Amino acid sequence: MSTLIRSALTVLMLFSAAGMGSAGAPESTLKEIAETGVIRIGYSAEDIPFSYRMPDGTVTGYSTDLCVRVVDLLRQKLGLATLAIEYVERTPRNRVAMLRDGKFDIECVASTNNAERRKSVAFSYSHFVTGTQFVSLKKSNLKFIDDLAGHSVAATSGTTNIGQLNSINRARGLHIAVMPVESHAAAFKLVAEGRASAFVMDGILLAAMIAASDQPDDYALSTDVLGQPEPYGLMMRHDDQDFKDVVNGALTEIYRSGEIGPVYSKWFTKPIPPNGINMRLPMSSELRELFAEPSRSYD
Structure with a gap:
């Protein structure tokens, strides 16, 4: 048609x-x-x-x-x-x-x-x-997916990103404690307050949240992406x-x-x-x- x-x-x-x-x-x-x-x-x-x-x-x-x-x-x-x-x-x-x-x-x-x-x-x-990336506090020095091993990582419920994170976690045996949350803002806040080591989400949305934050220089986007764009x-x-x-x-x-x-x-x-x-x-x-x-x- x-x-x-x-x-x-x-x-x-x-x-x-x-x-x-x-x-x-x-x-x-x-x-x-x-x-x-x-x-x-x-x-x-x-x-x-x-x-x-x-x-x-x-x-x-x-x-x-x-x-x-x-x-x-x-x-x-x-x-x-x-x-x-x-x-x-x-x-x-x-x-x-x-x-x-x-x-x-x-x-x-x-x-x-x-x-x-x-x-x-x-x-x-x-x-x-x-593509899916993660944001973390720059001082945590988390750049790659494997760096998340043993850490608590937030992800928004109902997104494809949380599924990607769970799949990688199982496949690589990273023992990540996945923290489902209701909103992007709530997940970002967990990272800002040090209650989660990282937040997994679409890279473009994370970049926007970093830019809009009070202290953009405090945050870093991951080098790795979780799957293809x-x-x-x-x-x-x-x-x-x-x-x-x-x-x-x-x-x-x-x-x-x-x-x-x-x-x-x-x-x-x-x-x-x-x-x-x-x-x-x-x-x-x-x-x-x-x-x-x-x-x-x-x-």
């Missing part, structure tokens, strides 16, 4: 008259959006610079900006004068259940698209690529191909038009609100290749 966005007339002709699916999820997200004039976006309060909440309550970030643009293209294709966005907070632990239960329509954060997770949800074309995608429900095609068509337009360049630069090479941190991370050649051929982001 072509990844080009279907016209509003064609899309609407394909809608069935069916109502809600199991657990409150709409059988057709596009039909629900067209009828209500509302799209619900799942967001994170803490995933700087992808999705986070400002002190005034505003939801912002790189993934948020992309989704706002996708929503505008969707509005145009559906012929709607307006399309309101309702932001719904989710956590790593509950995001899949909330999506599948219809609490929101698309998750615009920093969720890893891998084979295991695709058993439960669908993903858009990729918008970022990163994996892509981030916008998360959607299974069995809703029409909506997925529209989202992927919109992303393809954003990528190939060059619009993605300024959006990326805004969040990764310039100071960002509210504290003016700068990721200083130019776009990688790998990501440029994904933007040039978005459909290649699937394995």
